[in-house]
Amino acid sequence: MTLTRRRVLALTAGAAALPVLQLLPGQAFASPEDVEKQISEFAGGKEPQTGKISLNTPEIAENGNTVPVSIEVDSAMTGDDMVESVMILADGNPLPSVATFHFTALSGTAAATTRMRLAKTQNVIALARMADGSVYMDKKEVKVTIGGCGG
Amino acid sequence: MAATPKPRVKIPKSASAGEVITLKTLISHEMESGQRKDKDGNTIPRKIINKFTCEFNGQTVFACDLDPAISANPYFEFSAKVPESGTFKFTWVDDDGSEYTEEQSIEVS
Amino acid sequence: MKRYSLMAGAAFCLAVTGMAIWTAAADPVDETLEIDGVPMTTRAPAPEGHPFDEVLSGWLFREAETRATQEDTFENPGMIAVEEGAEIWNTVEGSAGKSCASCHDDAAVSMKDVGAHYPKWDADSGKPLNVELRIDKCRVENMGAEAYKFDQPEQKALTAFIKHQSLGTPVELDLSEGDMQTWWDRGKETYYTRTGQLNMACATCHEGAMGHYIRADHLSQGQVNGFPTYRFNTGGLVSLHNRFRGCIRDTRAEFPAAFSDELMALEVYVTWRGTGLSVETPAVRQ
Numbered sequence: 276m277t278l279t280r281r282r283v284l285a286l287t288a289g290a291a292a293l294p295v296l297q298l299l300p301g302q303a304f305a306s307p308e309d310v311e312k313q314i315s316e317f318a319g320g321k322e323p324q325t326g327k328i329s330l331n332t333p334e335i336a337e338n339g340n341t342v343p344v345s346i347e348v349d350s351a352m353t354g355d356d357m358v359e360s361v362m363i364l365a366d367g368n369p370l371p372s373v374a375t376f377h378f379t380a381l382s383g384t385a386a387a388t389t390r391m392r393l394a395k396t397q398n399v400i401a402l403a404r405m406a407d408g409s410v411y412m413d414k415k416e417v418k419v420t421i422g423g424c425g426g
Numbered sequence: 427m428a429a430t431p432k433p434r435v436k437i438p439k440s441a442s443a444g445e446v447i448t449l450k451t452l453i454s455h456e457m458e459s460g461q462r463k464d465k466d467g468n469t470i471p472r473k474i475i476n477k478f479t480c481e482f483n484g485q486t487v488f489a490c491d492l493d494p495a496i497s498a499n500p501y502f503e504f505s506a507k508v509p510e511s512g513t514f515k516f517t518w519v520d521d522d523g524s525e526y527t528e529e530q531s532i533e534v535s
Numbered sequence: 536m537k538r539y540s541l542m543a544g545a546a547f548c549l550a551v552t553g554m555a556i557w558t559a560a561a562d563p564v565d566e567t568l569e570i571d572g573v574p575m576t577t578r579a580p581a582p583e584g585h586p587f588d589e590v591l592s593g594w595l596f597r598e599a600e601t602r603a604t605q606e607d608t609f610e611n612p613g614m615i616a617v618e619e620g621a622e623i624w625n626t627v628e629g630s631a632g633k634s635c636a637s638c639h640d641d642a643a644v645s646m647k648d649v650g651a652h653y654p655k656w657d658a659d660s661g662k663p664l665n666v667e668l669r670i671d672k673c674r675v676e677n678m679g680a681e682a683y684k685f686d687q688p689e690q691k692a693l694t695a696f697i698k699h700q701s702l703g704t705p706v707e708l709d710l711s712e713g714d715m716q717t718w719w720d721r722g723k724e725t726y727y728t729r730t731g732q733l734n735m736a737c738a739t740c741h742e743g744a745m746g747h748y749i750r751a752d753h754l755s756q757g758q759v760n761g762f763p764t765y766r767f768n769t770g771g772l773v774s775l776h777n778r779f780r781g782c783i784r785d786t787r788a789e790f791p792a793a794f795s796d797e798l799m800a801l802e803v804y805v806t807w808r809g810t811g812l813s814v815e816t817p818a819v820r821q
Contacts, residue, residue, distance in 0.1 A: 335598065337601050337767070337821035340769075340770060341770070420750070421751060424781070424782065424785055
């Protein structure tokens with residue numbers, strides 16, 4: 276789906292007009308420091324590089340309770356060219372951690388898909404730690420819409 | 427009914443040696459996040475599947491640590507390289523310590 | 536249906552909402568739904584007397600990831616409930632010592648296509664029964680078991696299991712039986728009656744604003760061929776009467792009881808509005 280300016284305006288106008296859905300009361304969201312800390316712990320202090328890992332999420336999630344998320348890391352998955360783990364973070368959730376995948380030579384490819392909860396529009400971050408300790412990162416913003424019909 | 431999580435697994439029945447196959451798993455589980463409150467304002471305690479593993483003939487193929495941000499009825503899709511005929515064992519670990527397992531065999535030619 | 540007087544605030548709200556609804560529109564997608572490779576009818580010529588030329592499945596109004604989840608019965612989490620329904624089918628309950636299977640044997644044979652023709656006239660009770668009420672009738676009269684409470688998980692699971700036996704079969708009601716036509720008329724009246732503080736009828740959204748957005752929801756024709764439906768929102772099955780009540784609640788009206796004559800009439804009429812669409816139970820929605 277393409278998000279046109281016209282549609283964004285309509286969404287905003289609609290949101291102001293029809294506050295049917297209750298937002299979660301008093302929910303605290305993750306701070307940028309929480310997210311930084313998790314990244315640095317996973318990366319063992321190394322600076323994540325771009326490349327190798329691709330994160331696939333919908334641009335707009337119809338419902339934040341179930342958002343598909345896929346990752347794939349470019350790796351032969353043999354010998355020294357191995358992906359150890361991939362961590363997924365959501366920087367606007369109450370807790371940023373979503374999941375950490377662990378791969379082995381028997382995985383064949385370093386690719387996985389799951390479904391996650393996003394509390395609001397935010398960045399999803401995927402980090403891959405390779406067997407040699409290098410770390411790669413990809414990041415996507417997911418817009419989480421609030422529908423008009425809670426029924 | 428929702429009390430006993432029910433695992434579902436989908437793998438090919440057969441493959442050729444060294445082939446990379448796709449595996450899909452789904453388990454019924456509410457994945458109570460620990461972030462929600464009941465109608466009296468008390469926090470509903472966290473109860474999630476926190477670990478999932480897939481083994482082939484006793485060796486780890488894929489594992490995942492799950493956090494409360496994983497949706498209800500956790501779904502995974504991942505791959506495995508199958509060198510020989512054997513059995514996949516899938517294990518889901520619940521916060522209360524329960525383990526739910528499922529096994530499926532594959533014929534490799 | 537109880538109708539509240541329209542307050543000034545609600546009138547303002549409706550005016551703004553109206554603007555929002557009619558500024559954005561998007562066509563339903565031009566895609567074909569195949570479930571495990573079997574094609575479904577998601578567009579069908581409308582029956583005579585229908586306000587639209589073509590009836591469209593709600594699947595066509597959903598985003599790609601929602602649509603994809605319904606295309607594979609493994610990935611569709613609603614199938615968990617269908618499998619639970621299969622267990623219930625074979626479970627003995629009640630004083631007669633019977634299960635559904637004791638009389639109806641293999642549901643894949645005995646229930647094939649059955650759900651596509653419900654609600655159905657029931658001469659005994661002098662009214663149409665939907666699948667839920669038909670199950671209850673069997674439980675009470677033949678099994679010596681209690682009727683299910685509305686929306687108890689077993690009711691949703693067994694209903695979904697039975698309707699799933701009609702997966703792909705086009706919806707078609709027999710309105711010539713008994714007083715079905717009278718119930719259809721009554722349901723039609725409800726469909727077009729504005730209600731609640733927001734003064735909206737079913738038709739306001741699902742006919743007048745079909746294809747437009749209400750906040751971020753892409754309004755469909757409000758077809759019911761996929762119920763009970765798995766919703767990402769709740770992570771479980773939502774029954775049709777729950778959905779009816781949710782819609783009516785969203786107009787800020789008092790909602791009628793599930794399976795009341797009013798909602799049964801509405802089910803007859805709304806089901807007819809989807810004539811020709813494949814049964815998609817359990818459909819996947821946001």
